[in-house]
Amino acid sequence: MALVLALVGCSNSGDDAPNAPASAAAGGVPAPPEPEPVEVSELPLPPVAPSEDPGACTKELNPRGTGCVGRDASMQSGGFLPDGTSVTAVVTFVGAPAAPDPGSGYTGRQLIVVKTDGTTFPNGDAWKCVTCGVPDQNAAGRNEPMDYPQPFNDGKRVLVGTNIVDCGTHPIADAACTPDQTHVYPIRWQNTPDDSGKGGNLRELRIHPDDVHLGFNSFTLTGGKLGQFAYLGRLSFNPAPTTGESRGPRYDVVDVTRLFDPEDTQPVEVDPANPGQLRVNPGALAVGELRGFSKDGKEVTYIGSPTESSNIDVFAADLTTGEVRRLTAHPEYVDPIDLSPDGDWTVAMDTRGSDRQMFLAAMRGIPPVTDLITTSVTSSTRNNGQRRFFQPILIDRYGDCGDYSGQRLNASGDGGPGAVNDPNWNGMADPKWSPDGTAVVYWQRLALPPACGGANPLPCEESTEPGGRGVRMMIAKLTSREPAPAPKVAPISDEVPWGVKYVPGTPPPDRPHPPAGTYTLPGAKGGTATVEITYTEDGFAIGTIAVTYDGFTDDGTYVIDGTEKVSARNPSLTVTTVDWFSDLTGTGGGVTATKKTSPDGFHLTIDVMTNIFDATGTLTTTINGKEYKQPANGT
Template sequence: MERHCGRRWQGGSLRELRIHPDGVHLGFNSFTIANGRFGQFAYLGRLEFTPAPTTGTPLAPRYDVVNVTRLFDPTDIQPVSVDPKNPGVLVYDRDALSVGELRGFSADGKEVTYIGYPEESSNIDVFAADLTTGTVRRLTANPEYTDPVDLSPDGNWTVAMDTCGSDRQMFLAAMRDVPPITDVIATSVTSSTRNNGPRRFFQPILIDRYGDRGDYQGQRINASGDGSPGSVNDPNWNGMADPKWSLEGTSIVYWQALAVSPACGGENPLPCETPTAQGGRTYRMMIAELTSRKPTPAPKVTPISDDVPWGLKYEPGSEIPTPLHVPAGAYTFAGARGGSAKVVVTETADKIAIETVEITYTAYTDNGVSTLNGTEKVTATVPALTTSKVDWYSDLTQTVHAKDGTTTTNTKKTSSDGFHLSIDVLTNIFDATGTLTTIIDGKAYRQPANHR
């Protein structure tokens, strides 16, 4: 297996490359096509310089990637699975390793960061896993979408590019403490609604080590400004990928792109803005100086082992693994603090994937504070390789009990004809019929308009 400029590796195209802090290892992702379905796996390998190669291409000095591990084990228990001691019961394992897309590493090199299986329904977050022990921790929890992240040199802070504040994902994810059961088939769609084609809604958010919790949802680092064209908080400038900490931890660099047609103008009411940057540029680099912080030394990182005990050694030409899924059947899913859910799973005709998940909640609660009742049914199909379609029916009611004895009622409901969304995971153009509306504390969160 090898990687060099403009080439491919034996297994697919490399994407989202991340140099490990030891300067010796490389993390990356690669798309897959198996059973007519589009997928992705994450990998970790060692960089090895070959000054005079005699095999492979090009026959010129190059770096090869060797001793590669796929950060996945098909024998591992998946986050939602059948209880091996009780085949009629589903369980959810918050500590299960589910590396969806590798995003980077901690500054000390001990952890890999990645987009993982949701801990709450429809809520896409970033997690970190210890490369040796497999211990998982959740880095973000806001119900909006998080993707690009970087961990500070001292390990105490995360900077995340997040749709927080845009309400882009809230129609799906605003209701908290809903177990991630429909997510076994819905994550491709729920994650793809974060953009409107090239129009993004990311802003840089600074979050402490303990993550989003209660009223603390991090701090937007470019919140100051009047929102005028070209200002630091101009909403037409989209946060792009990969914010980065400086080595001494006192500044953060990120980049943005200006929304241009067709992501503005036309039927989309967002106006197209005339670039104010020199030469009419529509890209800009931003540096946030954290003036109240004192420099801290960057950690010294020694080369890590090539072995990831919880991963699977990659063999060139090996068959793409098929992740395990819950087989068709009727199951019970118990609330940690009371109540339960009845879950009916239907597989595709060829039994290679789940097609429909139907859930009925009865006084379900994981925390003893919020109680969930009602039904939710999601059917997911794949009309084209990179296109996912969902037919979604929700009628959920959540009662939240405050410490002062008051209660709040939240709802997540579709229109009578359901919510039907078809979206390409590579282009992210929103196109739906029907409605899905979530009301939290009296505030209604509605889906974006089509093509927005």
């Protein structure tokens, strides 16, 4: 099926972020919005226990006996309930008294609901634990993952990890939603022909706005390398399963479609009309990791293959037509996002402003050829272990454009310890819009050792939160906005025309790459890139890509010359090592850019699961005299 990129905004033009070549925005794109007023405040959480020892959560700390969290206990904020005045979160309770004390149920990772309007629940708490004390028989087969808490639009159910918390006829936030009325149902995906076993691996689940369909990702292992595909399926309640594990009531994911077709157009491929040439198709449906859906239910959002080399962005694709929109284009890294109820805005957790990724991606307009083997590496440098460099960024529908690169929601403050813009407090996943589009909730974690202190040049900071808590949940209110709620969404079709129906038991497909050989990649407006692709000795994967640019230009103004060569190998399942040699220049349109490695090259080994930077040699990008250098090892 032929697909084209929807050129509806600057993010799709490729000339749309700091240090990009200057050019006009795509036709019909309005002027970027002016910054708008934002009020940021913190939402309440349970009190902090001094330790995880049983009974450490005393009546003095919590007179109501409704639990405590730890100083460094993990949490994750989620989405708003339909009432617009409460938001879901997952916290880890510690220090509960032993049974039969009524407070003994406030232990472990649990779903809570937090008030956002300054009111309280009937017991006087500004938060309510939904899953604490749920009887075992109401949670038979409950799965361990408890993350990404997302309410259904009916307000009576919440997707949490690979479970659905269901309060029957009662809204989750209502006083009538008590533990005995609450059920926790596991979610299962059939992955064997006879429907035996525990089911397929599900991760990063996202509920579709129709309350019926579910998007998710699943890891693959191919040729000793970790990969993943994204899927869309329909949730079907199964009250009495006769196959698979477990046999208690559960939700089955049925009519599953893999959001990928190996026979379809690929991001970088051999031109079928010219076998000696490559072509780059920015409209290819290269769904990497599914991130969610538009509020009208028509689009799926995802991290896709780069449009520009080393620049990781988020895209949206129409589930019916396959039309693709590039939502972000800044050279920094973006991952967690949420589209506004009216569809006109994106809130993104992005590293922009930190310069974390600029040594790799600041030089714009380089076609994503070496990215065939470097994407896992370039995306993994965004973090320093548990320290992220994300901040919440508000971006209009037309995306990064010229000097416009969105508005940081928490820009106000003095930057000192505990301030809303304290750089030691980093955004996590996922930011979420309120139902009326007038507020965004997000959560942050304070940098802790070894991501600060000791050998790390970033000094550690003492938490100013109650009890020294190292996590916090924030709300950014867009005070000048009028409510603009999302439309009610009818159930969508199970069919995704550009996807492929999943057949249980079939192996995942390979992501196609151009065969080994030497190719020409023509610039859209002139010049060429000569690309040499060499496979590994076993012939299974690309091992080296070498590119020579000669007057390469896609816009007729900005011209790239020079060479780049990258080799990649995988010492283990999640570890990638690259040997990178770059000597590139870009000139024109008021921009002078270089991307250069040291004479001995840049050599990086990084684990995609831990994100600890460990390199020898240097890779430096310079834009109009400003140098962007790589992070120090271990930072």
